[in-house]
Amino acid sequence: MKSKLLRESFRSYAGDEKYRRFIRALNTASQNAVQLRYWQDVLWTGFASTVPDCPCDYSTIQQLFAVCELHDCDLLTDTVLAPYSQLRHSRTQSPDTGLQAGTIDNDKYPYPGWPVSPDDWPPHENKFVDVLYCPKCRELRAQRERENET
Numbered sequence: 001m002k003s004k005l006l007r008e009s010f011r012s013y014a015g016d017e018k019y020r021r022f023i024r025a026l027n028t029a030s031q032n033a034v035q036l037r038y039w040q041d042v043l044w045t046g047f048a049s050t051v052p053d054c055p056c057d058y059s060t061i062q063q064l065f066a067v068c069e070l071h072d073c074d075l076l077t078d079t080v081l082a083p084y085s086q087l088r089h090s091r092t093q094s095p096d097t098g099l100q101a102g103t104i105d106n107d108k109y110p111y112p113g114w115p116v117s118p119d120d121w122p123p124h125e126n127k128f129v130d131v132l133y134c135p136k137c138r139e140l141r142a143q144r145e146r147e148n149e150t
């Protein structure tokens with residue numbers, strides 16, 4: 001079954017809210033994660049029993065749901081500037097997250113993959129990291145950046 005069709009089928013099975021929570025949990029899982037959380041596993045196992053040849057290994061499921069749960073876009077990869085000391089918990093963690101407390105509106109654009117400005121950090125405190133981002137989230141983040149400049 002094609003990825004998009006399988007996702008739509010899972011969305012019908014789980015309902016919108018659980019579908020979004022399921023994807024958010026996958027996208028924000030630790031880079032070291034090797035299996036679904038318990039509640040995800042229960043949900044997925046129930047769904048998988050209704051679909052022939054449904055994938056059940058973690059990395060396949062993770063790839064299948066590498067989408068933005070808000071915008072339904074495929075997540076893309078990019079290499080962006082991050083503070084050298086930033087510990088990256090998940091593949092979708094944006095370098096700007098946590099740097100401007102209270103100003104990052106993660107609920108509207110959870111996966112901007114937004115780089116830090118080289119001007120904000122001494123050169124030796126920057127590094128390039130690979131991130132997964134949603135193009136629509138990035139667009140919204142850019143819009144906010146423009147609004148802040150005016």
Ligand SMILES: [Zn+2]
Nearest residue numbers: 068071134137
């Ligand atoms: Zn998005």
